[in-house]
Amino acid sequence: GPPELPPVDSRAALDFKGGETAALNRLQYYTWDSNCVWEYFETRNGMVGGDYSTKFSPWLALGCLSPRKVYDEVGSYEKEWGSNKSTYWVVFELIWRDYFRFFAMKHGNKIFFPHGPSGDAQAQKQEADVLERWRAGRTGAPLIDANMRELLATGWMSNRGRQNVASYLVFDLQQDWRFGAAHFEALLLDYDVCSNWGNWVSAAGLTGGRINKFNIPKQSKDYDANGDYIRLWVPELKAVPNEHIHEPWRMSEAEQAQCGVRIGTDYPEPLATGAGKAGF
Structure with missing residues (x-):
């Protein structure tokens, strides 16, 4: 069978688990259950704990979570609770992600x-x-x-x-x-x-x-x-x-x-x- 994964370090910001189910659970938690999305702009420069930032990026990088899903979820949240600088900034971070894709397309191997x-x-x-x-x-x-x-x-x-x-x-x-x-x-x-x-x-x-x-x-x-x-x-x-x-x-x-x-x-x-x- 596959080798056993090492135990998660107790100091880790989050116990990341792969897959779409874990990704959607994180999206649900960060947006609706904890209301962390409302304070993202104020907390995003933190370094300790699970809630200072969305932590969506591992799931986005591996295709477990779609950026369009995140965008739609934040939009649904804004319709129900209103928008602020934090909800805007979560979407803005997704746009930064897109930017670097276009940046790589434009410059090709020069980025290396x-x-x-x-x-x-x-x-x-x-x-x-x-x-x-x-x-x-x-x-x-x-x-x-x-x-x-x-x-x-x-x-x-x-x-x-x-x-x-x-x-x-x-x-x-x-x-x-x-x-x-x-x-x-x-x-x-x-x-x-x-x-x-x-x-x-x-x-x-x-x-x-x-x-x-x-x-x-x-x-x-x-x-x-x-x-x-x-x-x-x-x-x-x-x-x-x-x-x-x-x-x-x-x-x-x-x-x-x-x-x-x-x-x-x-x-x-x-x-x-x-x-x-x-x-x-």
Whole structure:
């Protein structure tokens, strides 16, 4: 018979199960049973738990759920309960999904080229030790490490997390963006070629459009203010106080001893701080 699947990590955002029945159950739950769709815009940048985003993408990617079904369901909800920015934004996310399909149709194999559709020159190193530390969640940047460990353990990462780990790999570590895209392809439950490679080449700033370089400590403070997500996935830092959880390398030796974590021994020195002058 088929090999047994490993147990679901207890920290996973959701216990994803395949098939149309599970997909429709999730759609019913998120739209009607929990009313989460009404608050999507406010919660969509979360990173902990099952309800901060729709989590429809694995079922959409595998053909278990139709985007038209989601669109119709949200429309039915709006007819009964009214519309707001959140219901609009769920449909808007489906349009983004369509956008990357048309983007891939337009640019073809250029979305896989080192310099993307724009052909812009960019530093693209391929340092095995650096890439491995990024992949394993051992960069020394807590927000990055938490997201990369979640991906390894569960096959899932939030949208906010995906933007940050991509920016960090490309702009802070100056590594080849295609390594990141290939790593995501290997692990994501919701992998599809257009969304994955389209988003990655966009994150690398190689589409001719706006370049989004993220200030990782700022993002960490903005979207994981109390460090709950970091502590969930980087337990070495569980005793680090809020004021240092986002940049633990700034702690003095005495503070590190008090927290029971030595930077460089128990948790890595940062490959890069992720705090460039420019960035969101």
